[in-house]
Amino acid sequence: MAAYLNRLHHISLHVSNVNKLAYELVSQYKFDLFAARLSGQSRQLAFRKGAAVFVVNERPNQPPLRLNEPLTGITNGHSFDLNRDNVGKCGGDRHVNCLYDVTPHYSVDSACNVCFEVEDVERSFKVLRDHGCDFLVPPTAVQDDRGLVTYMVVKSIVGNVCHTLIDRTKYKGSFLPGFETVSDSSLDDTSCPVTHFDHITYACSRKATPQVMQWYQRLFGFRRFFIDSNEDVDEGYVLNQDGVGLRLTAMEYWKCSQKGIALNFTDKKEPTCKFVIAESLPEQGRNQVDTFLDQHRGPGIQHIALYTQDIVSTAHTMAEAGVQFFSPPPAYYTEVGKQQEIEEAGHSPQMLAQHGILLDTDVRQGPSPQIESRENRGYLLQVFTKPIFAEDTFFLELIERRGASGFGEGNIRALWRSVQAYMENERGEPQGESTPENLQSAHH
Numbered sequence: 001m002a003a004y005l006n007r008l009h010h011i012s013l014h015v016s017n018v019n020k021l022a023y024e025l026v027s028q029y030k031f032d033l034f035a036a037r038l039s040g041q042s043r044q045l046a047f048r049k050g051a052a053v054f055v056v057n058e059r060p061n062q063p064p065l066r067l068n069e070p071l072t073g074i075t076n077g078h079s080f081d082l083n084r085d086n087v088g089k090c091g092g093d094r095h096v097n098c099l100y101d102v103t104p105h106y107s108v109d110s111a112c113n114v115c116f117e118v119e120d121v122e123r124s125f126k127v128l129r130d131h132g133c134d135f136l137v138p139p140t141a142v143q144d145d146r147g148l149v150t151y152m153v154v155k156s157i158v159g160n161v162c163h164t165l166i167d168r169t170k171y172k173g174s175f176l177p178g179f180e181t182v183s184d185s186s187l188d189d190t191s192c193p194v195t196h197f198d199h200i201t202y203a204c205s206r207k208a209t210p211q212v213m214q215w216y217q218r219l220f221g222f223r224r225f226f227i228d229s230n231e232d233v234d235e236g237y238v239l240n241q242d243g244v245g246l247r248l249t250a251m252e253y254w255k256c257s258q259k260g261i262a263l264n265f266t267d268k269k270e271p272t273c274k275f276v277i278a279e280s281l282p283e284q285g286r287n288q289v290d291t292f293l294d295q296h297r298g299p300g301i302q303h304i305a306l307y308t309q310d311i312v313s314t315a316h317t318m319a320e321a322g323v324q325f326f327s328p329p330p331a332y333y334t335e336v337g338k339q340q341e342i343e344e345a346g347h348s349p350q351m352l353a354q355h356g357i358l359l360d361t362d363v364r365q366g367p368s369p370q371i372e373s374r375e376n377r378g379y380l381l382q383v384f385t386k387p388i389f390a391e392d393t394f395f396l397e398l399i400e401r402r403g404a405s406g407f408g409e410g411n412i413r414a415l416w417r418s419v420q421a422y423m424e425n426e427r428g429e430p431q432g433e434s435t436p437e438n439l440q441s442a443h444h
Contacts, residue, residue: 012113159299245281378403
């Protein structure tokens with residue numbers, strides 16, 4: 001039995017300079033700051049773009065909460081018994097440093113909490129407890145005049161990544177209890193139509209993939225998603241030539257697609273969010289996965305993909321606002337057949353090259369495998385931002401899918417080389433420290 005997940009609720013980032021990242025998310029990435037929780041010991045800001053929600057937490061310099069340590073103070077002096085069936089009630093948040101999360105004792109900025117909605121936190125807690133999980137926060141109830149939310153936080157098997165499981169079916173507010181509304185209306189920026197998180201990529205140590213896959217399958221009912229039709233079941237999707245040493249394995253959590261849950265930005269069923277595990281292969285030498293592991297001090301979330309309905313417009317708008325993107329090798333756009341491929345997809349090679357956007361064609365199975373028609377083609381467009389923290393760790397991806405469900409197998413080589421070239425050029429250069437004086441300037 002697994003603790004099945006309903007949907008992705010938000011992703012938390014812990015940073016040392018909340019003001020700086022807040023400025024960049026709003027001014028450059030065009031997110032809307034819509035809710036905030038500010039107290040003497042905690043600063044938590046919630047940003048939204050479509051159904052993609054980031055919660056940015058300030059990293060304080062204090063000891064972390066130890067695994068399975070009772071959470072006190074939030075229930076008027078009563079700690080939790082992890083063997084009890086009831087949950088604690090909370091009418092306020094004065095004594096809690098970080099609601100719906102934990103305060104990590106981590107030396108670098110990091111995206112480290114993926115929060116999911118579940119139907120029953122208590123049931124999920126019992127299931128995960130039976131599997132021997134480490135709980136960072138036991139089942140906890142938080143309420144205000146708009147209702148009640150129950151949540152818990154469990155440590156994952158991937159580095160510093162944890163998962164908040166939350167039940168907000170009894171809550172009528174715009175976000176979560178404890179947060180005050182900053183903006184009632186989400187900005188409808190048609191030039192930057194990001195709608196949701198498309199996928200999350202973990203950077204993991206070599207040979208860690210099978211254990212990570214088994215953990216998510218056993219505890220949360222994740223299932224394998226094959227990146228390529230010829231992908232080896234055990235080995236995953238492997239690129240191990242021409243200077244690229246990479247293993248990718250994907251999985252997805254969406255189990256109940258038949259429910260057809262609707263979101264406010266689409267008439268279709270709620271989209272799935274896939275997880276990708278990336279690990280380096282030793283044959284090709286050090287690469288960006290190794291760099292991430294070194295500078296992040298261990299495995300973690302390497303990048304998050306934002307789905308956009310118009311990647312050209314989105315990339316252009318963000319670039320004009322100061323976002324810097326990785327550029328593939330110039331030869332990418334002059335490869336044999338690539339210009340025709342781009343034009344057949346309805347795009348200009350020059351326009352894609354201007355923003356470093358890559359395009360991959362996904363030929364879907366038609367009535368006859370021998371007949372390839374335009375109706376059976378899907379297209380995937382992608383571009384990566386440069387790292388958004390001081391270290392060469394976490395970055396964002398823009399992705400547009402036009403009938404393609406994979407990850408741009410034809411683009412992976414070019415994306416890898418563009419990131420690798422940046423890492424090689426930047427490695428060894430001193431990183432500047434974040435200061436209040438540079439809040440109004442671009443990060444890169």
